[in-house]
Amino acid sequence: MRIALYQPDIPGNTGAILRLAACLGLTVDLIEPAGFDLSDRNLKRAGMDYIERAALQRHASWEVFDEWRRSEARRLVLFTTRADAAYTDFSYGENDVLLFGRESAGVPDDVHERSDARLLIPMKAGARSLNLAMSAAMAAGEAVRQTGWRR
Numbered sequence: 001m002r003i004a005l006y007q008p009d010i011p012g013n014t015g016a017i018l019r020l021a022a023c024l025g026l027t028v029d030l031i032e033p034a035g036f037d038l039s040d041r042n043l044k045r046a047g048m049d050y051i052e053r054a055a056l057q058r059h060a061s062w063e064v065f066d067e068w069r070r071s072e073a074r075r076l077v078l079f080t081t082r083a084d085a086a087y088t089d090f091s092y093g094e095n096d097v098l099l100f101g102r103e104s105a106g107v108p109d110d111v112h113e114r115s116d117a118r119l120l121i122p123m124k125a126g127a128r129s130l131n132l133a134m135s136a137a138m139a140a141g142e143a144v145r146q147t148g149w150r151r
Contacts, residue, residue, distance in 0.1 A: 001143055002027045002074070002097045003136055004065065006111065009035035009103040016133035018054040024144055027055040029097065031065045035104075062111060069097055078115035079139055080106060081129060087119040092143040100139075103132050 003021055005028065008014045014030070021028045030038075038058075059065035069076060078099045079087065099115065101107035112118065121135055130138075 001092070001094055001140075001147065002029055003140060004029040004031060004069075004076075004097050004099045005132075006031045006062070006099060006101045006107050007033060007035065008132070010132070011036045013103060013132040017136045018056060020133070020137050020140060021055065022053040024140055024149070026140060026144075027057060029057050029059060029065060029069075031059050031062055035102070066114060075116045076114065077117045077119060078107065078112060079121065079135055080112065080118050081120065082106075082112065083118035083120040085117070085119055086122050087139055088142055090117060090119055092146045094147050096143065098136070098139050098143060100132055100136055 003017060003026055005014060005017065008030070014034070014036075018028055020026075059068065066076075073095065075093060075096045076099055077090070077092070077096050078101075080101065099107070099111075101111075119139070121130060121138055123130065129135075
């Protein structure tokens with residue numbers, strides 16, 4: 001299982017997700033361009049010493065990423081506020097890629113449409129959105145729980 005970040009804006013969130021992925025044994029796919037320099041100190045501070053342990057694969061564009069994941073026969077699971085199905089009601093698979101959009105704008109319509117599944121993290125009425133790193137942690141936690149965590 002993998003976590004993909006579509007053109008992330010905030011280095012601290014990306015660092016926290018890299019740390020999460022390192023602890024859970026997941027790979028992070030970063031779909032460029034990012035809204036920050038990947039050598040940013042905030043990225044390193046949020047990831048702490050786990051950055052060195054994290055498995056990170058960079059993709060030059062959405063098209064390059066999508067071609068790669070299709071060639072690997074990986075299901076793309078998008079987390080979006082524009083979904084109806086709750087993330088806890090979904091059956092995850094070991095080859096899934098959990099996709100999260102930009103903090104400022106989510107993903108464009110064509111990315112939304114190419115996703116194999118679109119899931120929502122339900123929130124209280126009036127709440128706009130969760131922090132990206134928290135959303136990734138909730139989703140990865142549920143996905144790993146369902147597929148069986150292995151050391």
